[in-house]
Amino acid sequence: MRLTCLVDNAVRPHSRYQGEHGLAFLVEAEAGRVLFDTGASGDVLLHNLGVAGVEPAEIDALVLSHGHRDHTGGLPALLARRPGLPVYAHPDLPRERFSRREGEMRSVGIPLPLEALRRQADLRLSAEPQEVLPGVWTTGEIADRPEPEGRSDRHFVRAVGAKPGSPWMADPYRDDMALVLETAQGLVLVCGCCHAGLLNTLFHVRRVFGRDPVAVVGGTHLIAADESHLRRLVEVLERMGPPTLYLNHCTGRAAYVTLALAFGERVAPFPAGAVVEWGEGSADQAD
């Protein structure tokens, strides 16, 4: 099982990959290729797919971690080149989402309405875990959230069925899901933004899949995590092995440094162009 970071805020030095505030991964499993998120723009996604040597027609399925534009912005360009693509996500994905900047509400949700999505893709919405290809699963909804979530106080939605002009409410991030890969080395957890919270997501994986992951990859939204949250995270990860952490996107510098100080070589950045492979031997991060 091979995982490539296709789109991220950072790019591997001296690579031809382009960067943007967004995220996308390419999973290459024995049974096929799965894209996890699409980055923020079609231009960057298509360029970086080209650098990875993959045609849109060669992608077997897409999983969307949640509706935010930095993860779904490349979707229209992708579907234009790969119509009928099976797309897996949570039923709350198509909901309109907003970000408040300087008092203004900006729309930051998925760029295609539900009807267009249904027309252009083979849409498979479920709050339950779904097997996308053999060994590649969505987590399903991370409903139990006793631990801190990965929240931003800028993110809002309108109540379901509310008319324009009705009050805003904090985004409940019900759509936030992660990906679970069953590799020869054990489970690998791949996060989009982890708005449900990394600890909640880890405990959900333990409950649903019966094991703790040997690696955690992606955006962990620890930007706003305070010291006690990070201390608890380090304790829990320690007891879990700890897993190897390949961190990017919305992880946050302070959290990255805390985790790197705690776990040393088990922590690495994972910018666009980075590749890791879990085979029969040990996990290899390709140069």
Ligand SMILES: [Fe+2]
């Ligand atoms: Fe997000």
Ligand SMILES: [Fe+2]
């Ligand atoms: Fe994000």
